Amino acid sequence: MSSPVRVLLVEDDELMRRSFAVALERYGYTVRAAADGLTGLELFREEEFDLLILDVMLPGLDGIGLCRRVRESSLVPVLMMSARGDGLDVVAGLEAGADDYVVKPVDTFVLVARIRSLLRRATYAPTAPAAGERPGPPSDGGPGPGLLVFGDLTLDTGGLEVTLAGAPVALTPTELKLLLRFAADPGVVLERHTLLRDVWDYGWDGDSRVVDLCVQRLRRKLGRDRIETVRGFGYKFRR
Template sequence: MLLVEDDDLMRRSFTVALERYGYEVKAAADGLTGLELFREESFDLLILDVMLPGLDGIGLCRRVRESSLVPVLMMSARGDGLDVVAGLEAGADDYVVKPVDTYVLVARIRSLLRRATYAPAPGPGRAADEGPPEGAVLEFGDLRIDTAGMEVFVSGSTVALTPTELKLLLEFAAHPGVVLERHTLLRNVWEYGWDGDSRVVDLCVQRLRRKLGRERIETVRGFGYKLRR
């Protein structure tokens, strides 16, 4: 994974801690160096601090999203709500607030990596909330979801989704017409074991709407969202 953090102490401590958990970490101290490393090598996940010299984390995330759907975890200083929103709007999948305990950071990393290799559970006998059966092709008007190839099409054209966006769409597709509350989506998609920040859900839904069409996912005020049948 690639870690971009300008604070020397934090960068070293995060690198050592993550390596103890078995992750291979490349680190950069500024956004431009991070972008250069990203273009030179292949990474399973990026961890980007928001405040970086040269090219900030939000700008770096936007540059990454021009060519890649790699999972991105943003780190923001405590209380910087605008940074959180901007990072998620730029295409980040999740965020943590600094200072962050290592076990929290690792939990978010594991969740992102699971999403990146996500496939629906196979066969009959699945629980109702485990998603569509493996190999199913789901169609909602001109929206087509191939759950075997993990591909999404609108009017026959392929739509590129990040792993988080895809898992969120599959969650909606497993319950068409059913209102899903934000805390349910946080638990099932982001794997939050506690009440997380619902802005993560709201902004990911906004990104899905931009890619699929605003009419696809309906807001049910005071409750959550549902995929129109």
């Protein structure tokens, strides 16, 4: 029997913190809660979590700063909560490395749906090579099974590893799933709503900013010319 999913919830509003925790526990999640960013960071460093839910506005260390500190050492899925859905908070949270966001007040069913989507993406978590190890070509010198090669970029779709010029690239589960979606159709223009459906599991029209910001993060890690913007349509992965 698998262990319950462990969730770290960081929310300064006591009523919301308690109601979210009770609701998630009813769905079978194990929840640890904190009322401020510094306490949340301490819990994150002391315990293992499968997913983090961070409010943007937190005393001490805000959710944006907390997300950045988490991303220094972990690829754990991060869901941001914001009271302002169209403000700079959303963009800042996604730029800091969050995988998705919800706007408060949020219905429990929507929150759980986003959590389940993030956990499904977490199955794409890459495995980094051991210290000093560098992946090399197969013995016959050609791409092996499950290997996609684009110049100096190699994707091992079986081992879920990404290397650039022989060095491992650390990607969050969402970034990795987005890259795999691009690599499945190199040279094909993919619209934002297609990526929202295939990568974020949105069965409805979502906020395309999550796509744009995730593409920006991929460009920083893989090179800006790897993914081309096709204005008015979407993105295309260069062959």
